[in-house]
Amino acid sequence: MPPIVAVIAPGMMGSAVAKRLSTAGLEIRTLLAGRSAESRERAAAAGMRDVAPGQVADADFILSIVPPGQALGLAERLAPALRAASRKPIYVDCNAVSPETVLRVAHVVRETGAGFVDGGIIGPPPEPDSSRTRIYLSGPDAGKVALLERYGLSMPIQPGPVGAASAMKMSYAGITKGFTALGATMMLAAMRAGTADALVAEMSVSQPQLLKWLTTQMPRMHGKAYRWVAEMQEIAAFVGADRPGAGLYEAAANLYEVIAADVAGPREETKLLDAFCDKARTA
């Protein structure tokens, strides 16, 4: 019998993952209590069915795909239903959290008798007819979850215990989203100093790849900045509070907090970032 999968929540990534699985014929469950009309529409379009927590616990696999700040909370919220379930599912935490946080989530889940696998998502949400998304899996039960590869997901198994997939995700996001934070800081500073044209001209000659990467990523960042605050804090924890590099990610969290407030409010910073990227495009 094909497995039943619960995907929580129906955000951009969760609904896109669900859509691939439902398109491949799987039954996909989710929780919609308290969700916005937009989330409900996304869930419906992805073939996700709203159920009670007990029916989530009754699935074969539960994929937790939420903003990093909510990873532990979701496990705690589902724990009573998991504890009550007669047949225990495997809970996969796919979130951008530190190995330390994922171990805390694992502890909550395993106490209910359910299985636990660490997951780390790399790449944009999968599209109906193409996917560059990889969900790395680690831990003793990773092989059981990788069975979902038959249904349109790429799920490489990463050697190592629970925590290994999250560690890889942290270091990858620390490079890409950290670099985006640096780039935003320098674009803003150059715009304010009136030297953006000179910076664009110089980088076009000596660092064309970095310039292109940053100006391609920057507009995509605006709408995600609010989610990246907690992710940067997780990366700081991954580095280790006693190491100097942790400060890079604490500062990046602060920066994304400012950008997120700007996106929701005056849009001064984001306009400056757009103006910089326009210069780079026409250079």
Add this chain to the structure above:
Amino acid sequence: MPPIVAVIAPGMMGSAVAKRLSTAGLEIRTLLAGRSAESRERAAAAGMRDVAPGQVADADFILSIVPPGQALGLAERLAPALRAASRKPIYVDCNAVSPETVLRVAHVVRETGAGFVDGGIIGPPPEPDSSRTRIYLSGPDAGKVALLERYGLSMPIQPGPVGAASAMKMSYAGITKGFTALGATMMLAAMRAGTADALVAEMSVSQPQLLKWLTTQMPRMHGKAYRWVAEMQEIAAFVGADRPGAGLYEAAANLYEVIAADVAGPREETKLLDAFCDKARTA
């Protein structure tokens, strides 16, 4: 008559700039009091002549090329000789310092009656037969200094006042050297977490350009980390202490301090960085 140029100090960059000018036939002066045997050799090979401060002040141009923490100190040290000079030179601060710092240097220099131009060096030290080095110049007297282009240097004039060339240099170095700091932090964290192989494999597929950039830059960073501490602090000042991005560069300064101490001592961090880069090369 061809101009006489003083270049201080004969470090890697200073001696390479001096060598191009002396090869083009210019008389190059420098100060060697208190310098190491290595510096003296480099100076001699670059055709630099050791003189007294009075003869430095008597040159047509003085190029200050020192670690960023010494930029202001050099101007203060030369001020008495500049004040005493009957024919005033133009002093060019080519260092990686914030616009704020360069204005302080300009103030010290201009009080002596000498001219002042802001400079910002982008690129590696020029080589005898090829150069990718550009010394950006800004300020009212930039055109007079750009005369040195006839003698083998590339000196684009950047529109804007004293401070503009430094601002551009700050934002450029903030991207390149900031990214190197992020990359080092994530390489070290991945090595310690045992997930470096997975990170290299994933980046080889989805971020090959960033992986190549970082692993090419990393070995070149080790020997320069001690110099980049002050440079990162200057970039933090350029961002502005009240902005969240400044914390990125304060943290980068701390990181480079740790790396510099490691290079001079146990070489534990640098060995981990080398091991990561080896994995990337053989991936």
